[in-house]
Amino acid sequence: MNQSQIQLKPWSQTEDDAAETFASAEPALSAPTSVMPAPVGKTVRTFSGTSWPGLDRIRSIHALVPTAAALVWVVGAAVLPTNQPGLPPIQALGVACLLACAAAIVVTAWRTRRRAMAALELSIASTSRRAAGKWGAAALGAEIQPLWEAVERQTAEVTRQIEQLLEERKELGLELSLIAVQKRQAEAIIRSMSDPVLVTDSYDQLVLANPAAEELFGFKCPDALRQPLTVLVADEKLVALIRQAREADTRVARRRTEHEIGEQVFALTMSPVASGQSEDEVGVEHHGVVVLLRDITKERKAARLKSEFVAQVAHELRTPLSSIRAYVEMLVDGEAADEKTRSEYFEIIQTSADGLGRLIDNMLNISRIEAGTVRINKEPIAVSMVAKEAADMMRPAAEQKGISLSEELTPVMYRVLADRDLLYQAVLNLLSNAVKYTPEGGRIHLRVIPQEESKTIRVEVSDSGVGIPKEDLPRMFQKFFRVEKNKEMAKGTGLGLNLVKQIVETVHGGELTLSSEVGKGSTFGMILPLTQ
């Protein structure tokens, strides 16, 4: 059952009630009309003011008018869309009719009462005269009694009807304002949505759009309403999709698809909805479409970056694996003729296997830090102590290349709240890079510099190495990035500096600095907050 039928029901009841009321009042009608005498000029106040004899004559006509008015009003409430503020026109007309009829009843009743009063007065006067002369006072009351009772009943009935209609009007008014509030709430919810929403009718005209949709398509709402979508939306493909969704036979089914608008990718959800006018004269169901557009540009980009990353990882893993497989096969095939070549091949296999292991370790560390699953055990750590341990660890490798590794540590034990192992790993990675990319006979300088003003401490690794081209500086901490020209200097996974970045920035809330000059060397710095 649709909305209009539901709302009509209270009216039908009211109509029945009214009919019953008139039917029950019917037997009383004949008596007063038959005895109604002609009016006479003089008025005597014998009866109470509420008794209106003679009203029954015109009652049936007057009773129909408010009934018709109420019908117009209630139908108006049911049929009209309830979104206009205040009373809708048809309903206002109904109320006006009702009030006019009520006024007409009052005026007519008043005039009738005057005539009835005059008639009664005449009747009483003549009866009194006759009674005085012939029958006596008792005969007077018996003659008037039925008329009096009928008038009383009718008056009460009309009053009751008026009160009932006024009550119903009040209730409908309340219902209307409640519906208006609910509608405003629903609209506020739709407007507050960050995803664009469009609602179209059965003619592909705009019925509703939220600010996100207005911004996306560049129209403004009060003006755009009831405009054809083809005018509002420049995107022909989208308009066609919405039309197809509306024309689709399956009314319940939602359509989901992806659609690109400019640089953005949207997930479209189009749900056909009944537009209110249930069926037209040939029985065709009309419905519009609610279109929800969800911006999935970021998700798409993330998915693309992820697959690129996987491809990159696969490449990085395959390269050492290729070497291992190739050299093992060479040894198996006896391609290494002498002992020197054989041991050279074994060494390459070992180096490649080590590199593969390091790559996997670094990748796991980075992904654990990124996912927040790494176990971090923060405690106050003396930065100089950790820096010295890392320097001692790297010293043999530096000495092997004839590189001098000097330290400039703070005598005071400045402490940071840090994970000892991760901090050690970060300093070690910076020192290891310095050793890798500094030619033989170079210098590496490790400094720990407290910065009292900013309550931070700076760990700095400077080298006299090959340096980094200016254009590569912003990419140095990216995963798998390696300076092309420097690749041949050392083996690397392209993950070491990214791990430093994760440890310093993500785990410890610190900051990284980098300055470099090609041919002169580089300085990497990490700034960590001191414990209070």
Added chain:
Amino acid sequence: MTAYKILVCDDEPHILHVVSAKLRNNGFDVLTAADGAEGYELARAEQPHLVFTDYQMPLLSGLELCAKLRGDARTAHIPAVMLTARGFSLSEADLSHTNIRKVLVKPFSPREVLATARQILDVSDAPTLIAATDIGN
């Protein structure tokens, strides 16, 4: 056996080393280049009979190198073999602008490299021409 001249281009020293060793051990003359630009210059100067090239290389990618060789009158006749870890990203359209006869996907075996060289240069008892369907395998 005729000393066929083969150019091998790869920025991975280990791969360059192992491919060269396998081919040299089996009687080929081998030239090596560590990037695409160097490979192009060597090919123009030395006129090798076959080029093995990596896909991902600095300066000039393997695909760019092969397209350049095909476009140059002096090197247009030289067949090429692509060694790649990303064979999936090569389309027919990419290959159509080159003389690439075969794509070997890493991790490949040195035996495969040798067999491919022999096949293309027709120095074994094996049949001669490489069918077009071999491309992209």
